[in-house]
Amino acid sequence: MNKQEPQGGGGIVSAFSLKSDIAELKVLAEKVESFGFDNDISPKAVFELNLVLDELFTNLVSYGCHLDSHSFDILLKLDGDVLLVKIEDDGKPFNPLDTAEPEIKCDCTERKIGGLGIHFMRKMMDSIEYIWEDGKNKLKLTKKIQ
Numbered sequence: 001m002n003k004q005e006p007q008g009g010g011g012i013v014s015a016f017s018l019k020s021d022i023a024e025l026k027v028l029a030e031k032v033e034s035f036g037f038d039n040d041i042s043p044k045a046v047f048e049l050n051l052v053l054d055e056l057f058t059n060l061v062s063y064g065c066h067l068d069s070h071s072f073d074i075l076l077k078l079d080g081d082v083l084l085v086k087i088e089d090d091g092k093p094f095n096p097l098d099t100a101e102p103e104i105k106c107d108c109t110e111r112k113i114g115g116l117g118i119h120f121m122r123k124m125m126d127s128i129e130y131i132w133e134d135g136k137n138k139l140k141l142t143k144k145i146q
Helices: 022-038 043-064 116-124
Strands: 002-006 012-019 071-079 082-089 127-133 136-144
Touching: 012 022, 022 043, 022 071, 043 071, 043 082, 043 116, 043 136
Parallel strands: none
Antiparallel strands: 002 012, 012 071, 071 082, 082 136, 127 136
């Protein structure tokens, strides 16, 4: 799946699939940057989205999918000044909203490794919704960009 087109009800959509492989991070970054460029999304918003998706994808591949057969379906939609991102995967159920906030105010040498990707997602996105449905993790992120 790989397309970018206007959708009924307004907005521009780019939809694509990625394999459960860390090497796909490059493809993900290129897709986000291309979507941002094509739709005049600010470099700051594109950077933040790429950071969030990079961290999220890395965690999902590293911890949620232990077989090469898993895939991720990603949809980017710009509707006015709201960017919508939907991510579906068939890995193990994982609700990022159930994860505790990491300790970020302690000395760097004392802080436990991990947890910053979900922290970035919570801080950089305006809304986050998660459901487990039909054997899939379904994550919906929105960000006001203008």
